[in-house]
Amino acid sequence: MTELVPGGNLPLPDGALTIQVPGPFDLSVLITGDGGKVAGDEDFVFYNQPSAPGVRLGSGTVRVDPRRLRAGAGRLTVVVSAADPGVPLGRLPVPALTVSGEGRGVLARFTPVRPTRETVLLLAEIYRRGSAWKLRALGQGYADGLGGIARDFGVDVAEEAGAPAAVSPTPAASPVRAATPARTTPRPPASPQAALADGTEAEFAALVRTERLGAGAPPVIVEPRLSAAARAHAEAMARQGRLGAEAPDGTSVFQRITAGGYRYLRIEQQLVSGPRTPREFLDYCRSNASTRGPLRDSALTDAGIGRAVDPRSGDLCWTALWARPFTAEGLVRITAEVLALTNAERGAAGLRPLAPDRRLADAAQTYSVDMAARAFYSHTSPEGLAPWDRAAAAGAPHRGIGENIACGQRTAAEVLEGWMNSPGHRANILKPDFTHLGVGYAGGGPAGTYWTQLFGRM
Numbered sequence: 001m002t003e004l005v006p007g008g009n010l011p012l013p014d015g016a017l018t019i020q021v022p023g024p025f026d027l028s029v030l031i032t033g034d035g036g037k038v039a040g041d042e043d044f045v046f047y048n049q050p051s052a053p054g055v056r057l058g059s060g061t062v063r064v065d066p067r068r069l070r071a072g073a074g075r076l077t078v079v080v081s082a083a084d085p086g087v088p089l090g091r092l093p094v095p096a097l098t099v100s101g102e103g104r105g106v107l108a109r110f111t112p113v114r115p116t117r118e119t120v121l122l123l124a125e126i127y128r129r130g131s132a133w134k135l136r137a138l139g140q141g142y143a144d145g146l147g148g149i150a151r152d153f154g155v156d157v158a159e160e161a162g163a164p165a166a167v168s169p170t171p172a173a174s175p176v177r178a179a180t181p182a183r184t185t186p187r188p189p190a191s192p193q194a195a196l197a198d199g200t201e202a203e204f205a206a207l208v209r210t211e212r213l214g215a216g217a218p219p220v221i222v223e224p225r226l227s228a229a230a231r232a233h234a235e236a237m238a239r240q241g242r243l244g245a246e247a248p249d250g251t252s253v254f255q256r257i258t259a260g261g262y263r264y265l266r267i268e269q270q271l272v273s274g275p276r277t278p279r280e281f282l283d284y285c286r287s288n289a290s291t292r293g294p295l296r297d298s299a300l301t302d303a304g305i306g307r308a309v310d311p312r313s314g315d316l317c318w319t320a321l322w323a324r325p326f327t328a329e330g331l332v333r334i335t336a337e338v339l340a341l342t343n344a345e346r347g348a349a350g351l352r353p354l355a356p357d358r359r360l361a362d363a364a365q366t367y368s369v370d371m372a373a374r375a376f377y378s379h380t381s382p383e384g385l386a387p388w389d390r391a392a393a394a395g396a397p398h399r400g401i402g403e404n405i406a407c408g409q410r411t412a413a414e415v416l417e418g419w420m421n422s423p424g425h426r427a428n429i430l431k432p433d434f435t436h437l438g439v440g441y442a443g444g445g446p447a448g449t450y451w452t453q454l455f456g457r458m
Helices: 145-152 200-214 224-240 253-259 278-285 289-296 328-348 358-374 387-393 412-420 423-429
Strands: 002-004 009-011 017-020 025-032 055-058 061-064 075-082 097-101 105-110 120-129 132-142 181-183 264-273 302-309 316-325 400-407 436-444 448-457
Touching: 002 009, 002 423, 025 055, 025 061, 097 120, 105 132, 200 278, 200 289, 200 302, 224 253, 224 264, 224 302, 224 316, 253 264, 253 316, 253 436, 264 278, 264 289, 264 328, 264 436, 278 289, 278 302, 278 316, 289 316, 328 412, 328 423, 328 436, 328 448, 358 387, 358 400, 358 436, 358 448, 387 400, 387 448, 400 412, 400 423, 412 423, 423 448
Parallel strands: 002 105, 181 264
Antiparallel strands: 009 132, 017 061, 017 097, 025 075, 055 061, 075 120, 097 105, 120 132, 264 316, 302 316, 400 448, 436 448
16 A cells, blocks of 8 residues: 655556545546546536446545546546535545555555645546556645636536636645646737737746845746746647646656756746736736745746647646756755754654765665656666665665655655655654665656655664
8 A cells, every 4th residue: 555645656456446535525536538628528527427437426435447438538637625615625624535446455545735725626636658547646726616627627617697717726735836737817819929929038037037126035047948848838738728737748847847958956837827928927926925935935046937829719828937956065955954854853753863874865866866767656666676675786784774755845844744744654754773864856757856765774
């Protein structure tokens, strides 16, 4: 059984699956193809339409049989909302998901970070890769109910007279903040020529400079490699008519960044549709504390901007990237912070601190880089090597080895919080027998960040 963190994924066995989320919640499932859109209203499975080929809702349960899905289905997104419509999920217990396999027992559990004002949470997705199926933990929140999510996935949702047709998804209080799409009120479509007039980057840079100086933060550098990745990702979103961190071919915006030769220690992204100009986009960034964060964060010194027209609707899709560039010194600070926070947790539990170990650190760093570069997330490498194999290859003489991995978290504090909220990871951090620790961290891959703790006992 695997305890997943936001952004984590797991290969699934063949056969039917049972998904359970106990508590005062309603479950829904959106069935989509490679383009990220439903084929029709029948692909929205919820309490008023509790079944579709291969999917059936029960009380707090979804049964999924990938072999029986409609032709062309490649992704199922599991959505949880309050059973009492409109109640923020922050007032309820945290919705914990369990996935079981037919005849195999519990395969995975995922407990997202507690939502606040969100009324709907994209909890997880089951998606096809080649001939196999995988599970990915999400934890992305929306503040405007099932209608907003349904519209983003292409479901035709009737509006009451005078009700706004736009949705306003907001990030859940989750370590994967940057993967959450956002949407502002759509405006009358402009022509592609007018929308894509020259000068976007220059106007964006000038507006951001003024904003950051007013907030006491240094100006950002508009980095060409970040802007190139942002433009490519905006174009991919426009082609598929959907905001998202991955294109239909599975390429993430983070992979676009690293493929362009840019390395980062920290990355934030904003995916938005609606604004027509850089000034309107900046107005969106100013709109709430969450979206203002990257705009005014003095630690994020590089930025990139890209936009593209959805040829079907005329709407503009935007991608903004905010980054702290990679330096060797910065990597040392981040990994040292993970060690310090780990030892603080051990100290609070009355345990002796872990000593840093260069050989464990080399193995942990190499593995984080490998997961990001080859886009996998597992304690076992594609070659079948386990944590103790990697420690031995690095020359570590320790008799006992343990490993924690995570992906998607943006800071050392976030990753430690996630590990401490997971029983298996917490057990490694607080295991009395461990004496040494190596930490690895890398940017890139589908999730954006990859963390490794390699524990050793002398």
